[in-house]
Amino acid sequence: MxxxxxxxxxxxxxxxxxxxxxxxxxxxxxxxxxxxxxxxxxxxxxxxxxxxxxxxxxxxxxxxxxxxxxxxxxxxxxxxxxxxxxxxxxxxxxxxxxxxxxxxxxxxxxxxxxxxxxxxxxxxxxxxxxxxxxxxxxxxxxxxxxxxxxxxxxxxxxxxxxxxxxxxxxxxxxxxxxxxxxxxxxxxxxxxxxxxxxxxxxxxxxxxxxxxxxxxxxxxxxxxxxxxxxxxxxxxxxxxxxxxxxxxxxxxxxxxxxxxERKNYLGIGLGASSLLGRKRFHNTADYRTYIEKIEKGEDLREDMEELTIANEAEEFMFLGLRETSGVSSQRFREIFGRPVLDVYGKQIEKLCREGLLEIEGDRIRLTEHGIDVSNAVFVDFLDPDL
Structure with missing residues (x-):
């Protein structure tokens, strides 16, 4: 498939x-x-x-x-x-x-x-x-x-x-x-x-x-x-x-x-960004360089970054929490091999206590107030213990 x-x-x-x-x-x-x-x-x-x-x-x-x-x-x-x-x-x-x-x-x-x-x-x-x-x-x-x-x-x-x-x-x-x-x-x-x-x-x-x-x-x-x-x-x-x-x-x-949801995407064209597996990169953003590299069949990619497990966990949380449905605890465990509360338990407990996050079944999501101050919430998910 x-x-x-x-x-x-x-x-x-x-x-x-x-x-x-x-x-x-x-x-x-x-x-x-x-x-x-x-x-x-x-x-x-x-x-x-x-x-x-x-x-x-x-x-x-x-x-x-x-x-x-x-x-x-x-x-x-x-x-x-x-x-x-x-x-x-x-x-x-x-x-x-x-x-x-x-x-x-x-x-x-x-x-x-x-x-x-x-x-x-x-x-x-x-x-x-x-x-x-x-x-x-x-x-x-x-x-x-x-x-x-x-x-x-x-x-x-x-x-x-x-x-x-x-x-x-x-x-x-x-x-x-x-x-x-x-x-x-x-x-x-x-x-x-x-x-x-x-x-x-x-x-x-x-x-x-x-x-x-x-x-x-x-x-x-x-x-x-x-x-x-x-x-x-x-x-x-x-x-x-x-x-x-x-x-x-x-x-x-x-x-x-x-x-x-961090699906794979390929960026095509001037300056376009891509995420393929753990690799993040973008095409050159200089117009003449873009034209010349395509003509010569040369590599367009710049700033190739190999994401760490910690990088991926951060992105999983702060991108997934943008959705009102929140993130899935089960999906986190499937990807990272550990329960989300083992990795982010202190942060989640604190944010729930402050009324910024809520847990319902498998889902962890922002509250209405959490949506209002979402950028401040996302900061708490940097540097996971992985």
Missing amino acids: KEELELYLHIPFCVRKCAYCDFLSAPADQRTRQEYVYTIIKEIQGYKEAFYDRYQISTIFLGGGTPSILEGNQIEAILTALRQSFVISEHAEITIEVNPGTVTGNKLQAWKRAGINRLSIGLQSANDEELRMLGRIHTWNQFLETYYMARKEGFDNINIDLISAIPGQTVASWTETLRKTAELNPEHLSAYSLILEEGTPFYERYVRGVVSQPQLPDEDTEREIYELTAKLLAQYGYQRYEISNYAKAGYACRHNLGYW
Whole structure:
């Protein structure tokens, strides 16, 4: 039986860099995009000998950047190469990230032909002023055009990305964004809190203090926004299954669940990361080096790390606890050969006493309060006694 494997393909292009974005992405002309498509296909073809007979692909995720900036025939060519080089499950979840303003009916039809069955649309806010603040290229109405076009073309598994705690945002404006989005009835919603990443324009403005207006929400407002999200989305039938992700029944993102459950994944494209067994590595993040190495048939991998048992146990706990279902004690013992309480008993006892963890049968999971302070909880699972 073939081993399960997930694929992530990185498309590093966008129309314009958003003010908060620190992803590996940048604007590029048509010639550069076509050069990249040609090169990533060559990379894909290079995996056939080692991967075709060993693995079966359960999920594929085209991320970026803005994958929807590519032409429909370019996406079709990439998916054709994947099907020729990997064994893809008949029921594979195949997602493409989409930005309003880059989508046409022809592209949607091409994605359908290519086998893409899930869209992740980057809305971020239903408020046009907030969208301008973020540096987005679209308006609420342009998002609606994209969403309704996708429904018309038969896409029945759609995620919408939202960002909270952005400059000038209020509880009222966030409530409006949540309600307007949920009333569209997408199958999945992701609601992330803004992080000010070093090197971005937002970091310069709000951490270094170059600009102070509009102000970021204060801590009380941010907490109210955070607590409101799960309560309001529950009213629309969305179940929180991970710290920042909500889905209708049966529509949790299988690809992301694979990351949190530490399944094997292969990253393809510029800077893409991989986890194969105990080996973690990423492709070169330098564009010209990437192109040249593919042309010469040279190894793209950088920062190859052999994970220790302790590394794996840490990741098992702090990735698994991101899911609201928590981690399985039995699964921990199967992987690591010891009961989880032998390894993390003191930490778990302390966190349960503090009301941050709870144990129910086989499962260890964060409480509601634990979800609120999850980063502080995860620190306790570093340096296990293994």
